[in-house]
Amino acid sequence: MPLVCLTDFEAHAREQLSKSTWDFIEGGADDCLTRDDNIAAFKKIRLRPRYLKDVSKVDMRTTIQGEEISTPICIAPTGFHCLAWPDGEMSTARAAQAAGICYITSTYASCSLEDIVATAPGGLRWFQLYVHPNRQLNKQLIQKVESLGFKALVITVDAPKIGNRRHNITNQVNLMKNLLLKDLGSPEKGNLTPYLQMSPIDSSICWDDLSWFQSITRLPIILKGILTKEDAELAVKHNVHGIIVSNHGGRQLDEVPASVDALTEVVAAVKGKIEVYLDGGVRTGNDVLKALALGAKCVFLGRPILWGLAYKVRVAK
Secondary structure, three states: OOOHHHHHHHHHHHHHOOOHHHHHHHOOOOOHHHHHHHHHHHHHOOOOOOOOOOOOOOOOOOEEOOEEEOOOEOOOOOHHHHHOOOOOHHHHHHHHHHHHOOEEOOOOOOOOHHHHHOOOOOOOEEEEEOOOOOEEEEEHHHHHHHHHEEEEEEEEEOOOOOOOHHHHHOOOOHHHOOOOOOOOOOOOOHHHHHHHHHOOOOOOOHHHHHHHHHHOOOOOOEEEEEEEEEHHHOOOOOOOOOEEEEHHHHHOOOOOOOOHHHHHOOOOOOEOEEEEEOOOOOHHHHHHHHHHHOOOOOEOOHHHHHHHHHHHHHEEE
């Protein structure tokens, strides 16, 4: 039976993946209220169609940070893609390149950055950073991704502490220790990414620290995890280049607004000075349309990408 929508891919992935892997991908923080609200909030929004417009030719191309993408649907940073398919992020990068869209590679990638770049050298890539307490390690990693051709630095701001993900606790999931990471070694040998994956996130980072990041890279800096007018205004004040309106897929702080509910507030606050994107809860073309109509430049998909990787298991059998 063909899979015709993301709901079908979701159901297929659940059949193919182990329970602990499925729980890791799908789990949210605490009662998962925000995770579920992300999807439900889109369904409460209604479209106001306008007709007698020439739609015989449709061009969905747009730009983000000055780079052209084929459609305003890109790939959000999620970790450990090899849980869904052995090639992991290399498959994701190849797919993004073929589709002509942006792929934000996670700090918690299960493939090396070099392999990801080598497998899709022409793809548009941004890098997502979880800030490490050691500034020198952050600097080395940022310089590395810049030299590898990544086009933007996405700093996650909504994870000073890892969310209370009950399924992971129940299943005793510890991917940092149990997953075989590429080039695991000490930072002194240049193998920075796995070392950072095994390390804590800097819980002290604040707005004044952004100037340090701006001083060490020419890459545009995007803040991922902004949900309020106040933080959006501070982002503009601190000269960042973009915002991803996001609640981490409901995996961090439960009972915060759904991403699409926060979008209008953030878009109004930045007053067109920087680009605004969205992730969380996008499951249909109508969802994409709603986000764009409310001011998002493009949307980013998280869990659905992993469901797509799991489909490769079916194809390969």
